[in-house]
Amino acid sequence: MTIDAEVKSLKQVPMFKDIDPTRLKLLAFTSERVSYRAGQRLFVQGDVADAAFVLLEGKVDVVLSDGGNQVKVAELGQNAILGEMGILSGMPRSATVVASEPSSALRIDRRVFLELLSQFPQMSLAIMRELARRLERTNAQLVRANG
């Protein structure tokens, strides 16, 4: 799989879909391609958020540990983005992510990502738009849940 294929994957991620392809290519080039065996952890709850991941192949489980209990809260597949909130907010990982089958992901380093955001305002705007959309959605869900 080459960078161009990765750029196609990145385009599928809502957060990145408005970003100029050249910038996405730079994002892909400065990211690492990493593969995981089934059962290998991408990151662990409570760790420092040092990278975001875009799942290129395979499936992962999102697991919350509460005391000694492990609760699987979600299953994500191709083109999902993981840990992006952490690298923006600087908060520790809120969940553990485990590969449930052999998978591969694009590891976007936090420092590089922020560097790109500060360099290219258009990228920041695209991210903000996506975050605003999410907020709106959450608000709508809240209203629905309360109403």
Place this chain on the structure above:
Amino acid sequence: MDKSLFRYIWRFSRRDQLVIFAVVLVSLPFYYLSLDLPRRIVNEAIQGRAFQNGHETAPFLALSISWPAWIGGGETHLWGGLQLERLQLLYGLSFLFLFYVLVNGVFKYWINLAKGALGERMLRRLRFDLFSLALRFTPDTLRTVKSSEAATIIKDEVEPIGGFIGDAFIQPLLLGSQAATALTFILLQNVWLGLIAAAVVGVQFVVIPRMRRELLRLGRMRQIASRRLAGRIGEVIDGIEAVHVHNTSRWERAEIGRRLYELFDIRYRIYKRKFVVKFLNNLLAQMTPFFFYAVGGYFALRGRLDIGQLVAVIAAYRELPPPLKELIDWDQQRLDVQVKYDQVVGYFAAEKLRPVDEPAPAEQAAASLGSPLAIDDLTVFDVNGSAVIRSLSLRLDLPTHAALIGGGGPEASILARVLARREPVGGGEIRFGDRALGHLPAEVVGRRLAYAGPEPILFPGTLRDNILYGLRHEPLGDGPESGRTLELAEARRTGNPIDPIEASWVDLGHTGAADEEELDGQLLDMLRRLGLGPDLYRFGHAGLIDPERNPDLASQIVEARGKLREELAEQGMADYVEPFDPERYNTQATVAENLLFGVPRSRQLVGRALAEHEAIRQALAEAKLVDELVGMGARIAETMVELFRGLPPGHPLFEQFSFVHAEELVDFEEILKRFGLGQRRGGLSREDRTRLAALTMGYIEPRHRLGLLDDALRARLLEGRRLVRAALEAAGSNEIEFYDPETFNPAAPVRDNILFGRVNNTVAAARDEVRVASAKVIDELGLRAEVERVGLDHQVGPAGRLLTAAQRATVDLMRCLVKRPDLLVIDGAFSSFNDEQTAAALFVAVEACEGRSLAVVLPNEQHRQFFDVVVRFADGSVQVEREPGEAAERRVAAAAE
């Protein structure tokens, strides 16, 4: 050092000067004869005056002595010579001329060589003397001395002095006698003309040196200004970090700019002055002929001088200026050099130096420090002259372990420095047994006392060199004697040391180790306990081994290679490492690594240098890979231009990810334009092609993912690998150390030799897990200690800058421990340690000093349980707390903790 340069030169080179002078004298008759012969060739042989009066033959090489008239005159014939015909005489005289020319040449060669050698020897002596003086600078002086200034004095400022020394005595004697002869000749012809000539010469010798005094003053200023410039540049470079941190490069530039202006200003004034003097000098020289024509002509017209005499006088006068001019030049040079010498000697003035350490008698030098340590009424002053310690009296039976606790003040640290003889005693006395500290010979201080201070001083070299530095007191054995005869003779002639630096200087006797291997074992043991084990392992892991010196370790590491492979396979991590295989392309390695299948011995042979390497280029051309690589490079360049164009130069992403430097991006845009043309012929220059091909050298497909390598190209690169190796071997090059699965590669670090492949970075966490597996294999084979031992060869860099502060402090402490001093003083050496390291270091020090004495300055009471005695300074008073017997028990308890 002598105050006068001439006395210094004469003292050390008298014999050589006299020999050269004698040879110059001997050469003079030959010189005269070679001047006279052309006249004889013309007159006697060509014009045939020797054959007048019907002589068929003439004598050749006849030897006779004409006696001067005052002892009766006449001529004594020694040898009648050969009788030669006219043509034979011509040839005879011509060859004789040739002979004299050769003889003169040989004389000149010898004299120049002897003068040059004399100058160089004196320069060597002078430099060595100055360096010896620099080693004796007092602590007070060292506060103000700049290292780069001292370096520029010893290296540059004495250089012209060396050039002058060969001429110092010979030149004035020779030129003076020539000038005096010419002047006497003129005087003999006509007193008045002689007096005029003498007067002009007198003016030249009196007025011009006076005018030059200003020149000398300026010269002195210039010397000092340029020395300060060197000192300042050294300071800025040493403190470059502060310059960068505070972004003061603009101020530093302005400061240096001002200094350069001052230097220019002085030089400009020197030029103005110098050329005025030159003008006057020329004028005076030209005035004399004016007087000769006017006054001499007047005498000739009046009949008091005949025309022949006038012509002879003018001819003789022509002989006068050249030696005179050279003499004045010599004088100028003398003053110049004397000024330089005065400056240099002033820099190393006696009041700045400690007295010479006379070698002590053997039994005194070998003696240990006595007991007890008695401090009587000790007073110590600080730099400003106020007393820091006042009337301190203290008595400690040695050996003892004492803690000096300062309680916020400097007293404890000052006392520590005084005990280690780092600080002068202001009043009172310190005695070890019956000997005063101040009168201990340097040998005893060097061997029996050790001081680990807050600022460890490391020299460039390996960790081991630095740790063993304190044992280098004298050479043990003679070292290789052969081939050193000339070197030793020169050293003796110039007052240099004849100690062989090749010999071993490490005094094993003091360490208690039987041989170097055991010593290494001791060092490793202590370093581990000081917490440096993991660092040593890391250094050793990244270090190189010479398999010829260490064949066992090399073969064990090759063995570890196989073990690691098995270990990885066992743990299901086989795909974590892609091994180097002569028959396969290693996808995790760069294109260059795949082409070479080896490691360049020199770090320079990477990227561009590799693409430009003659043999490699030919091999690539033969493999028909050049077009391929250029095309690949163009694709890379294209991507780089596309991706990085929007980023400002110097952006961190450039440094980290781009194949191309920010400044080169524009170049590559141009090259790509030409590359576009290139497909329709014309366009790319050879330079462009090399630059493009060089880009591909660092390319790794799985990492960069530009889709440039397919199986076909990989196969061709493998073919290229074969041809590159053949070409390099054919060229007899040993620049590349090729990989071989069965042997150790000396150009690659231990780590790469064990791994013998590249970690697959696309597997998550592969690097860490492989490191763990590798460490496990090393432990299983019992190689950890060996790898750590390789770590002792780790280079510490200038002033130890490649180490952390804590590592430097550990090395300094080790340096003190390894020589097993009678008294070890530790003052601030732990400041860069954390609590755990401090406790470990104290424990190691206490244990290593069992049966010997230890004095440690502690900032607080925290670690006092390690010591027999606590000396507490508080509010100007001293309190001594003795805890005999209990300390040892507490120490055991602390160890158990």
